[in-house]
Amino acid sequence: MQRKIAVVGTGYVGLTTGACLAAIGHHVVCADIDAGKVSRLRAGQVDILEPGLAELVRRGLDAGRLEFVVGAPAAIHTDTEVLFLCVPTPMGADGSADLRAVESVLREVGDLLPEDCAVATKSTVPVGTADRLSRMVNAPIVANPEFLREGSAVDDFLHPDRIVVGSSDRPAARRVGALYEPLQAPTLILDAASAEMVKYAANCFLAVKLSYVNAIAQLCDRVGADVVAVTEGMGYDPRIGRSFLKPGPGWGGSCLPKDANALVHVAESVGLEFPLLRSAIEQNARQQADVLDRVRQACDGTIRGARIGLLGLAFKAGTNDLRDSPAVRIADALVAEGAEVTAHDPAISGELSGIRLVDDPYEAVKGAVVVIVLTEWPEFRTLDWTRVAELMDGFTVLDTRNLLDGDPLTRAGLTWRGMGRPVTS
Ligand code: UDX
Numbered sequence: 001m002q003r004k005i006a007v008v009g010t011g012y013v014g015l016t017t018g019a020c021l022a023a024i025g026h027h028v029v030c031a032d033i034d035a036g037k038v039s040r041l042r043a044g045q046v047d048i049l050e051p052g053l054a055e056l057v058r059r060g061l062d063a064g065r066l067e068f069v070v071g072a073p074a075a076i077h078t079d080t081e082v083l084f085l086c087v088p089t090p091m092g093a094d095g096s097a098d099l100r101a102v103e104s105v106l107r108e109v110g111d112l113l114p115e116d117c118a119v120a121t122k123s124t125v126p127v128g129t130a131d132r133l134s135r136m137v138n139a140p141i142v143a144n145p146e147f148l149r150e151g152s153a154v155d156d157f158l159h160p161d162r163i164v165v166g167s168s169d170r171p172a173a174r175r176v177g178a179l180y181e182p183l184q185a186p187t188l189i190l191d192a193a194s195a196e197m198v199k200y201a202a203n204c205f206l207a208v209k210l211s212y213v214n215a216i217a218q219l220c221d222r223v224g225a226d227v228v229a230v231t232e233g234m235g236y237d238p239r240i241g242r243s244f245l246k247p248g249p250g251w252g253g254s255c256l257p258k259d260a261n262a263l264v265h266v267a268e269s270v271g272l273e274f275p276l277l278r279s280a281i282e283q284n285a286r287q288q289a290d291v292l293d294r295v296r297q298a299c300d301g302t303i304r305g306a307r308i309g310l311l312g313l314a315f316k317a318g319t320n321d322l323r324d325s326p327a328v329r330i331a332d333a334l335v336a337e338g339a340e341v342t343a344h345d346p347a348i349s350g351e352l353s354g355i356r357l358v359d360d361p362y363e364a365v366k367g368a369v370v371v372i373v374l375t376e377w378p379e380f381r382t383l384d385w386t387r388v389a390e391l392m393d394g395f396t397v398l399d400t401r402n403l404l405d406g407d408p409l410t411r412a413g414l415t416w417r418g419m420g421r422p423v424t425s
Pocket of ligand 1: 146147148149150151203206210243244245246247248249250251252253254255256315316317
C-alpha cells in the first residue's frame with residue numbers, strides 16, 4: 001500500500017532511502033537545504049557515486065513518486081505518514097555525536113506534523129535520542145537504523161538482512177516497519193534504546209573485527225605466516241564467517257570511526273570503561289603508523305624528499321568518499337614528513353592540499369621511489385607493471401590491500417609487499 005513519506009537530508013543515506021522507498025511503491029518527498037542540489041536532483045542528476053541510485057531517482061521522478069524540495073517544512077503535507085530524518089550527525093570534539101542538525105529539523109517541522117505522523121531516525125544517533133527527541137515534538141519517534149554500505153547502498157536497501165525499528169510507541173514502530181513489507185525481510189520491533197544500540201553494536205563489532213584482523217596481519221608479517229591463508233582458515237568457521245576479514249591500511253569512512261568514538265563516549269557517560277573498543281580505535285591508528293614504517297623502510301629510513309606514488313585515496317573502492325579515509329591520512333602524514341606525493345584515484349579529481357592529484361595511474365608512479373596501493377580499485381590489478389617498473393625510480397610496491405597478484409610485479413623486476421604476506425621480489 002502506498003504511503004506518504006518525507007525524507008530530510010539527501011546524503012547517500014537520505015537519497016538511497018527516498019529513491020528506494022519510491023521504487024517499492026511509496027510516494028516520497030525529499031528535502032535538502034541546498035537549493036542547487038535540489039534543482040540538480042529534480043533534473044535527475046546525482047552527485048554521489050552509488051551504483052543504481054541515479055537510475056532509481058530518475059525512475060521515481062518519471063513515475064511521479066519522488067519529489068525534491070528545498071527545506072524540511074516544504075516536505076511535510078497534511079497526509080505525510082512518516083518523516084525520515086537522514087541529516088548528518090558528525091563527531092563532536094569529544095567523540096560524541098553532534099545532534100544539532102536533527103534537532104534543528106525537528107524545531108522547524110514540529111508544528112507542521114499531522115496527527116499520527118511518525119518521525120523515524122535513520123541518522124545514527126546515541127542511545128536515548130528517541131526519548132530525548134520525543135520531548136521536543138508531539139509525535140512518536142521511531143529509531144530505524146540503516147545498515148547501508150557506501151558503494152552498495154541501493155542493493156543493501158532493497159535486499160536487507162533485517163529491518164530494525166524501535167519506539168516506546170509500538171504501533172508507530174509497526175507502521176514504520178510496515179513500509180518495508182515489499183522487501184520481505186525479518187523485521188524486529190524493539191524498544192527505542194535497543195534499536196539505537198543495534199546500530200552501534202553492529203558497526204563497532206565490525207570495527208573490532210577489522211582491528212583484530214589488521215593486528216593478525218602485522219603478526220603474520222613478523223612470524224612469516226600468510227594472512228590470506230590464515231583468514232581463509234578462520235572463515236570456514238561459521239561463528240567467524242568469511243566477510244570483513246581483509247586487512248588494509250585501517251578502517252575508515254563516514255560511519256565506523258564516528259560510531260566507534262561515539263560508543264566509547266556513550267559508555268563513559270554512564271560510567272563504563274570500554275577498553276576493548278578503545279583498543280580497536282588505537283589499533284587502527286597503529287595500522288596507519290605501520291604503513292608509514294613500511295614506507296620509511298622502503299625509502300632507506302627517510303621519507304623527506306622522497307617521491308611517493310599513491311594508487312587510491314577513497315576510503316574504499318566503489319565510492320568517491322574521502323571522509324576519514326585512511327589513504328588520505330597516510331598521504332597527509334607522508335606530506336608532513338616531507339615526501340613529494342602524487343596520487344591517482346579513478347573516482348577523485350580536483351585539488352587536495354599538499355598532494356598532486358593526477359588522472360592517470362602511470363603519471364602517479366612516475367619517478368616514485370615507492371608506490372603504495374591504498375584503495376582496492378580492481379583496475380589497479382591489471383596495470384602494465386613492466387611500464388610501471390620503467391617509470392618508477394625505485395622498486396617497492398606496497399600493497400596495503402593485498403589486491404595485486406605479486407607474480408607480474410616480480411617478473412617486471414619490482415618488489416611486492418602485501419600486508420601480512422610473504423614479500424616477493
Ligand atoms: C559501514 C557498515 O558496513 C554499514 O553497515 C553501515 O550502515 C555504514 O558503515 P561503510 O562505511 O560504507 O559501511 O563501509 P564498509 O564496507 O563497512 O567498510 C568500512 C571500512 O572497513 C572501510 O575503510 C573498508 O576499506 C574497511 N574494510 C572493510 C577492510 O579494511 N577490510 C574488510 O574486509 C572490510
